[in-house]
Amino acid sequence: MIAEDGEHVAFLDRWPTLPGKVLVAPKQHVEHVVRDLDETAYMQLMLFVRRVALAMEQVFRTERTYLYSLGSQQGNAHLHWHVAGLPPGIPYERQQFHALMAEHGVINAPPEEMAAVAVRLREALALEP
Template sequence: MQRIPFDLEAYAQRVQSNPCFICEVVAGTHRDGWHEVVAQTEDGIAFLSKYPTLLGHVLVAPKIHHENVVGDFSEDAFLRLMRLVHRVARAVEATVQVERTYLLSLGSQQGNSHVHWHISPLPPGVPYHQQQFHALMAENGVLPWTQEQANVLAGQLRAALAH
């Protein structure tokens, strides 16, 4: 997997000093347009990562700004969101080559506090020492990525979700 360097310090500064980017994606006011929405439900939204470390990296979040991954949800609300995670992960697996799909919730009260889950598809053939956390860490670089590529992949994911 060819990767390009990622400026983690600039990213941290941006997410710690700007409004919640997930709330902006939900509202349709996100400034750069990079986060292509691939699915929505009444409660949740799924969109491509602007800084993917793996091709097909999608984020799924509740539309309401929640910060506690378990405590801010009733069991029913949590399970509705997990159904969206499952549907989107299946679409990702139908769209890109996958050896293993990683699902995890990341974020921090210090930045990216809006609860969200990452769907990160590990392609076949990645050496073991470059899998798992190594494959997910932007510190190890991000994929070269254009808006046009994001548009194409988002369309493929939307088509897979329609089936």
């Protein structure tokens, strides 16, 4: 777990394709990113996503930050955002979708390394206003 407030949670991705990749989700079951949230709930979620992304950028000094929401009614119907930071120096042909696809490999970090990443992200979040 990286962050939590009354409405949202953020946690490390179990199968990250980029260092420090985080998932952010509303605590309430929501399936559709646009039509299931009123404007206020959507803006609160996006502000939470932004806070997490800023912390991730601070910890990993990313070249670019990817924010995206995927899912499927057949397999993963709960709304969630992916927050993935692209490290500097990745060749263009390995950026964007390529960098996000598990088919191109995932980071198999040991649990203690993932726990250390979580601590660093929580510390960075504590510095956010």
